[in-house]
Every structure is written in structure tokens, then in C-alpha cells.
Amino acid sequence: MRKRSENIILENVxxxxxxxxxxxxxxxxxxxxxxxxxxxxxxxxxxxxKSKKDWxxxxxxxxxxxxxxxxxxxxxxxxxxxxxxxxxxxxxKQLQYKQQQVEDNLQRIGKLALPPVSRILGAGKxxxxxxxxxxxxxxxxxxxxxxxxxLGISADEPVAGFHAKGFFDKIVDIDTCWLQEEPxxxxxxxxxxxxxxxxxxxxxxxxxxxxxRTMQIRICTTGEIxxxxxxxxxxxxxxxxxxxLLQSFPSITTLLYTINNKKNDSLNDLEPRIYHxxxxxxxxLGAFQFKIGPKSFFQTNTKQAEILYQVTRNFAELSGxxxxxxxxxxxxxxxxxxxxxAKKIIGVESIAEAVNDAKENASHNGIxxxxxxxxxxxxxxxxxxxxxxxxxxxxxxxxxxxxxxxKLVRKILDMEARTIVYVSCTPATQARxxxxxxEKYEVTGIQPVDMFPHTLHIENVVQLKLxxx
Numbered sequence: 001m002r003k004r005s006e007n008i009i010l011e012n013v014x015x016x017x018x019x020x021x022x023x024x025x026x027x028x029x030x031x032x033x034x035x036x037x038x039x040x041x042x043x044x045x046x047x048x049x050k051s052k053k054d055w056x057x058x059x060x061x062x063x064x065x066x067x068x069x070x071x072x073x074x075x076x077x078x079x080x081x082x083x084x085x086x087x088x089x090x091x092x093k094q095l096q097y098k099q100q101q102v103e104d105n106l107q108r109i110g111k112l113a114l115p116p117v118s119r120i121l122g123a124g125k126x127x128x129x130x131x132x133x134x135x136x137x138x139x140x141x142x143x144x145x146x147x148x149x150x151l152g153i154s155a156d157e158p159v160a161g162f163h164a165k166g167f168f169d170k171i172v173d174i175d176t177c178w179l180q181e182e183p184x185x186x187x188x189x190x191x192x193x194x195x196x197x198x199x200x201x202x203x204x205x206x207x208x209x210x211x212x213r214t215m216q217i218r219i220c221t222t223g224e225i226x227x228x229x230x231x232x233x234x235x236x237x238x239x240x241x242x243x244x245l246l247q248s249f250p251s252i253t254t255l256l257y258t259i260n261n262k263k264n265d266s267l268n269d270l271e272p273r274i275y276h277x278x279x280x281x282x283x284x285l286g287a288f289q290f291k292i293g294p295k296s297f298f299q300t301n302t303k304q305a306e307i308l309y310q311v312t313r314n315f316a317e318l319s320g321x322x323x324x325x326x327x328x329x330x331x332x333x334x335x336x337x338x339x340x341x342a343k344k345i346i347g348v349e350s351i352a353e354a355v356n357d358a359k360e361n362a363s364h365n366g367i368x369x370x371x372x373x374x375x376x377x378x379x380x381x382x383x384x385x386x387x388x389x390x391x392x393x394x395x396x397x398x399x400x401x402x403x404x405x406x407k408l409v410r411k412i413l414d415m416e417a418r419t420i421v422y423v424s425c426t427p428a429t430q431a432r433x434x435x436x437x438x439e440k441y442e443v444t445g446i447q448p449v450d451m452f453p454h455t456l457h458i459e460n461v462v463q464l465k466l467x468x469x
Contacts, residue, residue, distance in 0.1 A: 008048040008056075012064055015042040020101040020405075020428075022085045022456035035060055037079075039089060041067025070092055074127075074178065079170040080142070082165030083179065084454035091453060098458045102427045109431035117446045121307055126453035128181040131219055131283065135174070136163055136189050136265075137195070139204045139213040142170035148402050158202040160192040166212045170204050175313075183249055184217050187227060191215060194244050198237045211235045213266055218292065221302050224281040226254040228272055228294045232261050238355050242275050253277050256294055265432050269293055280282045285309060288336050288365050297330050304333075304451045308423070308459055309337040311447045315421045315463035316394050318342050325392035325417070327377050328399050332358025334423070335370055335396070345370035346389055378411050392417040401431045403429030409436045416440065420464040427460045434462060442467055 015038045019025035020083050020425035026033045036059040038044050048236045073087035086094050094441050099120045138225035142164035148288040161174030204212035218226040254277030272294040280293045292298050299305035326335035329347030339345050358372040424430035445463030
């Protein structure tokens with residue numbers, strides 16, 4: 001162990017285990033060290049960012065010996081753009097570590113009696129699995145470490161790709177991204193080339209100057225493609241650009257543009273303008289069709305979402321006589337997916353636009369026994385509401401990464417539904433909530449599902465049954 005400019009560097013550290021959230025673990029002189037940019041089996045030099053009495057955090061600055069588990073990443077941008085964290089591991093090994101992450105979190109944080117965790121359901125496709133991508137245009141190209149000694153960052157260099165990890169103003173200029181099928185990369189390159197040729201300035205987020213900002217591309221399993229180009233203002237070359245895209249890519253079924261002159265990239269309070277097509281695309285999940293607009297939330301991996309929802313439906317154990325409450329229902333996709341086996345679906349969501357989409361999707365699929373309500377669950381689900389709509393037999397909850405507020409957990413405990421199906425994108429917060437729900441419920445089923453190969457993200461579905469007293 002030695003110090004440089006007050007920074008502690010640990011040398012020749014054997015990495016022994018996976019520690020969740022994309023980090024690995026080592027032990028140095030009795031201290032647990034959590035390490036980024038390393039995998040079990042590596043021997044690395046670690047620069048510490050935090051150092052406490054019993055534990056430390058850091059990142060590998062030099063790999064002295066590579067793990068036998070490592071494979072060659074297939075993407076030339078791996079390690080730079082930050083979109084994928086695990087391409088250096090075989091997919092089966094990724095699944096093994098994700099399974100371990102679920103088991104460790106539920107045991108360590110949940111502290112409940114648990115059934116065996118079912119084997120994780122991996123993705124059939126580990127590339128080209130995303131139905132939605134968002135690209136950023138900018139003026140500052142992020143340079144990897146090996147280029148820094150030769151080049152500087154040119155404010156006059158137009159780039160198109162992804163924000164570099166940890167930088168809001170530097171963009172990794174992408175040649176080929178493997179996360180979405182073509183013509184995704186081709187469309188991005190066409191917009192970049194046209195803008196450069198016609199001198200449409202790319203947006204500089206620091207100076208808040210320039211025109212071309214971001215672009216979303218959604219490619220559905222139905223074959224429909226939606227493109228939304230976001231600009232800071234209406235450049236005189238906007239229409240020629242849009243016409244060029246339609247001529248070059250006749251497969252685009254909906255083309256929109258959005259004017260955003262704010263200092264942030266959020267589209268929530270903006271109104272996309274339709275240039276070509278219906279203004280939305282249609283995606284399929286099982287037997288159901290879903291209308292998706294430029295601001296709609298929809299699961300990003302369609303094929304795996306179908307598997308996730310099948311698990312959810314199986315865990316709900318519906319017979320056709322149940323009232324199902326779908327909390328955090330979003331655009332209603334889960335409630336609609338399980339509706340064929342339910343007497344009634346009650347969806348609750350705080351975002352008004354999502355509730356409108358849910359109602360429209362239910363109508364589009366001919367589902368008359370589903371109702372969706374806008375508001376906070378704790379305000380919506382009152383005694384009067386139960387009297388009008390019935391108390392739930394089954395609760396499905398799919399909260400954001402932060403999990404459920406403890407007051408909502410108390411509300412769910414008061415509802416006393418016979419079954420809860422908890423869908424989570426963060427096993428750690430799910431485990432915390434399961435611990436609270438353990439007051440009245442027991443965990444009876446656990447099924448991890450991998451939605452995002454080559455990343456650290458993991459979905460987990462848990463079935464809970466009301467305890468018999």
C-alpha cells in the first residue's frame with residue numbers, strides 16, 4: 001500500500017468475489033474493498049476513493065493479471081461510453097452474478113424466511129434487444145485516456161453518441177452501438193452527416209448554444225419505427241433534414257421533431273410535433289397491442305418484458321374472479337397483460353399522461369373491465385374507493401428504483417390482499433420493502449429476469465401470500 005498526493009493505491013490486489021451493482025470485492029489486511037472496473041479472478045492495482053476502518057471503495061487503475069473468465073468485448077466503445085458494464089464476461093457468467101445479487105440482497109436486507117430462488121431467466125438475444133435508444137449530439141468529444149496526451153477536446157468537433165460516464169458535457173462519438181438493431185446506427189449517422197454538410201450547429205450544453213440536441217429512436221417488434229429529433233430552435237434546414245430521413249429510410253413510420261430551448265433535456269413538459277405518420281407506434285406484448293407515443297413509458301426490452309409479465313401473471317394465480325390492483329401501473333401494460341384472467345383491473349399511477357395512455361391501450365384492446373386512476377396510491381385507495389371499486393384480492397406493484405414509501409407499505413398491509421406480486425428493478429430496495437411486508441406476508445416465490453444483458457441491471461419478481469393466523 002502506498003500514497004500518491006494523498007490518494008491511497010493498493011497494488012497487486014486479488015479480486016475474489018462479485019459484490020453487486022457492477023462492483024467486485026477483495027480483502028486487504030482484513031479490510032473489505034469494493035472495486036469498480038474489475039471482475040473476480042483479476043489481480044489489480046486499486047486507487048481508493050473512500051477508505052473507512054472496515055471497508056473501502058475504489059477503482060482498478062491497472063490490471064496485472066486478467067481473470068480466466070474474461071472474454072474479448074465485442075463493442076469498440078466498451079469501457080468508454082458506460083452503457084454496458086459487463087461485455088468482458090461471458091453472458092452465462094453475468095447471469096450467475098445477477099442471480100447471486102438477488103439472493104444476497106434478499107437474505108442480507110430482507111431477513112425473511114425465503115423459498116429457493118428460481119434460476120434467472122436470461123435473454124434470448126444479448127445484443128440488439130432494446131426497442132428504444134436516445135442519442136445525444138454535442139460539440140465536445142470525450143477522449144479516452146490513451147488519446148489525452150495527443151489531442152485536446154475541440155469545441156468545434158460535432159459528435160453524436162452517448163454522454164460519457166460522469167460527464168454532462170462530453171459525448172462519446174459512437175460508430176456502432178450493439179444495443180438496438182438497424183437502422184438505428186444508420187439514422188444517427190445520417191442526421192450527423194446532414195447537419196455537418198448543411199452547417200446546422202450541434203448543441204453546446206455549457207454555452208446553451210447550437211441547434212441539434214438529441215434524438216430518440218424506437219424500433220418495435222411489429223416493424224414500426226418512430227424517430228423524434230430534438231432541436232433548440234427551428235433551423236431553416238429542419239424540413240430538408242426530415243425529408244432526407246424519410247427518403248433515406250422509408251421504413252420510418254412516424255417522424256417527429258421537438259423544440260427544446262430549455263437548459264435540460266427533459267421532454268415531459270414539451271410537445272413533439274408530427275411531421276410524418278400517426279405520431280405513435282404500436283408494439284405487441286403477447287396477444288395485446290400497445291400504442292406508444294414519443295413520451296410514453298414502455299419496457300425497453302420487448303421480448304423479455306413479455307417473459308417478465310408472464311412470470312407476474314403466473315405469480316398472481318388468477319382464476320377469473322379476482323379484483324387486481326396494479327400499483328405504479330404506468331401505461332397499464334401489466335394490468336392489461338393479466339386482464340384475461342381477472343374479474344377487474346384497477347390501475348393507479350401518479351403521471352396523468354401515463355394514465356391517459358393506459359385508458360387508451362385498454363380501449364384499443366377491447367378491455368372493458370379495467371379502470372385507471374391518476375393520483376398517489378395513498379390518496380386514491382381510501383375506504384370510500386374500496387367501497388366503490390372493491391378491495392383487492394391481488395396487488396401487483398412495480399415501483400421505481402427507490403422502491404415503495406413506507407407509508408404505502410403500511411397501506412398495502414391494511415388492504416390485506418391474499419396475494420402480492422412485487423416486480424422490482426432494484427433487488428436491494430425490494431428486499432427492504434419485503435422486510436416490512438413480512439409483518440403479514442410470507443415470500444412464496446422468487447424469479448429473477450434479466451432484461452438488460454451486459455449491464456448490471458436486474459429485474460426480480462416476488463410472490464407474497466397473506467399469512468394464515
